[in-house]
Amino acid sequence: MKIKANPYSSGIKDFTNTLLSLPGRFGDVAKASDKKPMSPTEFQVNKVAAAIHPKMQVLVVEKIEELVDDFKCYTLKAENGKAAYFRAGQYLAFQIKIGNSLCTRAYSIASSPKDAVNGIYKIAVKRVADGFVSGYILDNWKEGAMVTAYAPEGTFVYEPLRDAKTVIGIAGGSGITPFLSLAKAIDERTENLNLILLYGARTEKDLAFKDELDRIALSNGSFKVVYVLSESKQKGYEHGFIGADLIKKYAPASADYSVFACGPEAMYNFLAKEVETLGIRRKFIRFEMQGVSKMTAKNAGLTDETCKVTVIDKGEKREIEGRCNETVLTALEKAGIAVPVRCRSGECGFCRSKLVCGEVYIDDASDYRRLADAQFNYIHPCCTFPKGDITIKIN
Numbered sequence: 001m002k003i004k005a006n007p008y009s010s011g012i013k014d015f016t017n018t019l020l021s022l023p024g025r026f027g028d029v030a031k032a033s034d035k036k037p038m039s040p041t042e043f044q045v046n047k048v049a050a051a052i053h054p055k056m057q058v059l060v061v062e063k064i065e066e067l068v069d070d071f072k073c074y075t076l077k078a079e080n081g082k083a084a085y086f087r088a089g090q091y092l093a094f095q096i097k098i099g100n101s102l103c104t105r106a107y108s109i110a111s112s113p114k115d116a117v118n119g120i121y122k123i124a125v126k127r128v129a130d131g132f133v134s135g136y137i138l139d140n141w142k143e144g145a146m147v148t149a150y151a152p153e154g155t156f157v158y159e160p161l162r163d164a165k166t167v168i169g170i171a172g173g174s175g176i177t178p179f180l181s182l183a184k185a186i187d188e189r190t191e192n193l194n195l196i197l198l199y200g201a202r203t204e205k206d207l208a209f210k211d212e213l214d215r216i217a218l219s220n221g222s223f224k225v226v227y228v229l230s231e232s233k234q235k236g237y238e239h240g241f242i243g244a245d246l247i248k249k250y251a252p253a254s255a256d257y258s259v260f261a262c263g264p265e266a267m268y269n270f271l272a273k274e275v276e277t278l279g280i281r282r283k284f285i286r287f288e289m290q291g292v293s294k295m296t297a298k299n300a301g302l303t304d305e306t307c308k309v310t311v312i313d314k315g316e317k318r319e320i321e322g323r324c325n326e327t328v329l330t331a332l333e334k335a336g337i338a339v340p341v342r343c344r345s346g347e348c349g350f351c352r353s354k355l356v357c358g359e360v361y362i363d364d365a366s367d368y369r370r371l372a373d374a375q376f377n378y379i380h381p382c383c384t385f386p387k388g389d390i391t392i393k394i395n
């Protein structure tokens, strides 16, 4: 005769075993230390993460070199000798106090990731005609000065899973810095790709870092640089503006390639149409955004009418003045109100704030908000324009 298994037998066994284990468990509890459990900040893994990505870094201006007119290279050394690591193509966002304003500006790192291991970063700053911060840095940062920067950020990096093995880099003016970092990283074997750099400038004397770029190109077969002069017919260079024809001339004929671009807004406007004619896949095209387009407010018909921006910060209310043709972030900075800021182009989400009431304008091109954020009235002040009086909640 077949005996049926009792479905409750294992349950009874478990119950009995639990009862038998109770005295031991009570004993363990009695013996346990009464010390408070470790806070997450004390976990070793979190300590390592904080060391690699500190919230703020104090850097000392170690050396200043004049590259070309009104374009200077700053060597910065971490005060504690430990600079946060980064990937070639990323930027450092600096927090700078100018008068009553508290501004944040991002500058691509020109040095190699390996330099960061030795506590060093290099950035290059070019004077912008109506720039508030670039002029301040060029005129005020001296050797020995202490400056503060957030940990490196940015998505303008080479990703082997997304990008083609060959990248056509297009640099205009100060947009050369992330490519210099990438060329160095290739040379030091921390990045593995082929970089063909088309570097545009007005004349030969406007080409910054030329000796360094030539040296790497000479010694490393994975990096090539082509100089393109727009206002000179000097021999040994390409001439005109960098467009589809020049890209096709230097790109591999029978393999995929990515196009990475970094430079002034005018270059992007021209290049976007040119790159479209190449018919390459969208994922292979990357333009490094540097703030919202200067034309955004004008194109949207926003005037320089003043408005009231009520800012709620940790329960405290403050009223400041804004302008319809300036971003909400500009109003906050002018009033000296600190908000976490990195990219200034709507991408990173660090400045995310809640729009409590009022109407705003956000251009599609810089609206990187998550769908839920857009639905629940969260904004990125760096790319949001007030259309009248508004109230926002920050931090």
Ligand code: FES
Residues within 6 Å of the ligand: 340, 341, 342, 343, 344, 345, 346, 347, 348, 349, 350, 351, 352, 380, 381, 382, 383
């Ligand atoms: S600073 Fe990056 S989204 Fe505003």
